[in-house]
Amino acid sequence: MKKHLPALVAGFGAGVLQVVPVVKSFSCLIIMPLAGIFALVLYQKSNKIISPISTQKAVVTGLMTGVFAALFGSFFEILITFITKSNDLVYVVNDLYEFIDKFPVEETVKTQVIQLTENVVNSIKTTGFSLLYSFSVVVNNLIINPIFGTIGALIGLKFINSKIQQNS
Amino acid sequence: MKIKLVLFFLVLLWVGGIFIRFFIPEINGLFYLLPFLEKTYSTVCHQQPAKLISINGHKTLVCARCTGIYLGALLSSAGLLFLKLQNKLNIKLLIFASVPLAGDVLLYSLGIYSYSKTVALVTGLLLGSAGFLYIHEGIMDLLEEKNKKDKN
Numbered sequence: 001m002k003k004h005l006p007a008l009v010a011g012f013g014a015g016v017l018q019v020v021p022v023v024k025s026f027s028c029l030i031i032m033p034l035a036g037i038f039a040l041v042l043y044q045k046s047n048k049i050i051s052p053i054s055t056q057k058a059v060v061t062g063l064m065t066g067v068f069a070a071l072f073g074s075f076f077e078i079l080i081t082f083i084t085k086s087n088d089l090v091y092v093v094n095d096l097y098e099f100i101d102k103f104p105v106e107e108t109v110k111t112q113v114i115q116l117t118e119n120v121v122n123s124i125k126t127t128g129f130s131l132l133y134s135f136s137v138v139v140n141n142l143i144i145n146p147i148f149g150t151i152g153a154l155i156g157l158k159f160i161n162s163k164i165q166q167n168s
Numbered sequence: 169m170k171i172k173l174v175l176f177f178l179v180l181l182w183v184g185g186i187f188i189r190f191f192i193p194e195i196n197g198l199f200y201l202l203p204f205l206e207k208t209y210s211t212v213c214h215q216q217p218a219k220l221i222s223i224n225g226h227k228t229l230v231c232a233r234c235t236g237i238y239l240g241a242l243l244s245s246a247g248l249l250f251l252k253l254q255n256k257l258n259i260k261l262l263i264f265a266s267v268p269l270a271g272d273v274l275l276y277s278l279g280i281y282s283y284s285k286t287v288a289l290v291t292g293l294l295l296g297s298a299g300f301l302y303i304h305e306g307i308m309d310l311l312e313e314k315n316k317k318d319k320n
Contacts, residue, residue, distance in 0.1 A: 154306030
């Protein structure tokens with residue numbers, strides 16, 4: 001576990017930031033790649049590495065950062081939804097119905113999508129939990145966060161290794 | 169070549185997702201995917217309605233800047249199918265490519281000029297196309313390291 005500590009720290013930070021409303025809206029493509037870079041810097045500092053880091057190490061660190069961020073981010077999002085019995089979907093649902101209504105698709109498709117969304121929103125409003133919503137949050141985060149964490153780590157690797165080479 | 173093709177199709181799939189609303193009138197079944205994709209892309213973009221690209225009433229799922237970044241990545245991945253990078257990339261290229269985007273964000277945030285989707289798209293395109301080169305190089309380095317390990 002100790003070897004994944006930098007990823008755990010960076011992943012936790014990213015997971016928390018992902019659910020902070022204001023920060024979240026400024027996060028366009030930034031939080032996860034930065035977390036990947038941060039994890040790699042932490043790894044380098046904590047292990048006092050003075051020779052270039054391997055790409056494999058960077059990829060694993062970025063990937064693990066993403067996985068931890070996904071787990072923490074999903075947990076916090078589901079927990080906050082459970083406590084407040086509300087979330088982004090509940091806020092935008094009326095706009096969503098309006099949008100669905102205007103969209104040029106078959107009526108049966110519209111009805112099914114509205115019904116599905118209504119079930120999710122009602123579950124959240126009454127119990128604070130929707131299995132479908134929670135599942136989509138976890139799956140989404142587990143796919144997206146590791147990819148962007150790895151991208152960040154790969155780019156961070158270039159910075160770190162070029163700095164190491166300059167110093168040596 | 170195989171890995172380049174896989175990368176290209178992965179980026180194409182991701183970019184295709186951004187434009188899903190444009191395809192729904194033709195393929196109604198894609199409508200079921202829309203709520204899930206909205207959530208997916210919300211992880212990587214603020215999706216502010218005023219900053220989305222709108223064509224014929226259909227909007228992208230990410231803002232103009234993010235659309236530019238991903239389109240840039242798609243362009244680079246397509247270019248790399250036919251071209252080969254001769255030298256190792258210098259980190260300065262990425263810094264130079266990110267300056268216009270950072271400058272645009274800073275200037276419009278300070279209120280020096282108002283937000284322009286075109287500027288956001290173009291600066292994003294520049295960073296996305298340069299950024300993908302580093303991702304590509306990283307993946308190639310990873311495969312090279314793996315091959316070396318396997319040989320040893």
